[in-house]
Amino acid sequence: SAVISQKPSRDICQRGTSLTIQCQVDSQVTMMFWYRQQPGQSLTLIATANQGSEATYESGFVIDKFPISRPNLTFSTLTVSNMSPEDSSIYLCSPADPTTGELFFGEGSRLTVL
Amino acid sequence: AQSVTQLDSQVPVFEEAPVELRCNYSSSVSVYLFWYVQYPNQGLQLLLKYLSGSTLVKGINGFEAEFNKSQTSFHLRKPSVHISDTAEYFCAVSPQGGSEKLVFGKGTKLTVNP
Numbered sequence: 001s002a003v004i005s006q007k008p009s010r011d012i013c014q015r016g017t018s019l020t021i022q023c024q025v026d027s028q029v030t031m032m033f034w035y036r037q038q039p040g041q042s043l044t045l046i047a048t049a050n051q052g053s054e055a056t057y058e059s060g061f062v063i064d065k066f067p068i069s070r071p072n073l074t075f076s077t078l079t080v081s082n083m084s085p086e087d088s089s090i091y092l093c094s095p096a097d098p099t100t101g102e103l104f105f106g107e108g109s110r111l112t113v114l
Numbered sequence: 115a116q117s118v119t120q121l122d123s124q125v126p127v128f129e130e131a132p133v134e135l136r137c138n139y140s141s142s143v144s145v146y147l148f149w150y151v152q153y154p155n156q157g158l159q160l161l162l163k164y165l166s167g168s169t170l171v172k173g174i175n176g177f178e179a180e181f182n183k184s185q186t187s188f189h190l191r192k193p194s195v196h197i198s199d200t201a202e203y204f205c206a207v208s209p210q211g212g213s214e215k216l217v218f219g220k221g222t223k224l225t226v227n228p
Contacts, residue, residue, distance in 0.1 A: 033215060042204060042220045043158075092157065100146050100165055101208030101216050105158040 002027050002095050004106030012112045018081045021109045023093030028073035031096040036089045049076050083113045116141040116207045120219035128227050135190040135222045137205035147188040148206040200226045
């Protein structure tokens with residue numbers, strides 16, 4: 001298993017601003033995913049962030065809006081750019097077990113955009 | 115590609131009653147199956163997983179699930195629920211090998227009433 005710490009845990013942001021979410025894992029992981037969970041919804045995959053390669057974005061998500069960094073095997077950041085109220089969500093980073101695909105989660109980052 | 119259908123979006127039950135949360139999946143290859151739980155205002159945590167072997171899988175908090183390959187199902191059960199089991203439950207599937215992303219169902223909101 002892995003222990004995941006995200007910062008900030010929650011924030012209230014103004015429309016048009018950007019916020020960077022940091023994700024720290026207590027062990028080295030190759031596969032890491034960023035998810036969004038809108039209120040009352042399931043998880044939607046934003047992108048796959050494997051160390052040593054560019055992030056791969058899912059349909060509907062673009063790098064200009066959600067730039068991701070993965071400088072090493074224990075850390076990643078997701079920036080939510082030019083935020084609008086529709087970006088109000090919980091954002092979760094999740095390392096994966098490379099043999100089973102099992103995902104590990106922390107508490108996530110709860111963003112409210114006014 | 116894989117897909118997951120959670121047949122019930124909401125399941126209300128009384129305390130100490132049995133409960134079954136239904137999950138069906140679609141895949142052209144063999145899969146791993148997972149159930150995650152999300153308590154109010156918290157992140158996701160793994161309840162149980164099926165990787166191989168016995169089709170009856172036991173997890174935390176008295177939950178169990180049975181893998182039925184012929185019916186492509188992985189229903190979650192608990193013989194007697196508690197108020198504290200009130201949460202959102204997500205079924206997820208990944209292809210065997212672990213190299214691809216987990217696919218989540220839309221979730222089932224379990225509400226346990228006194």
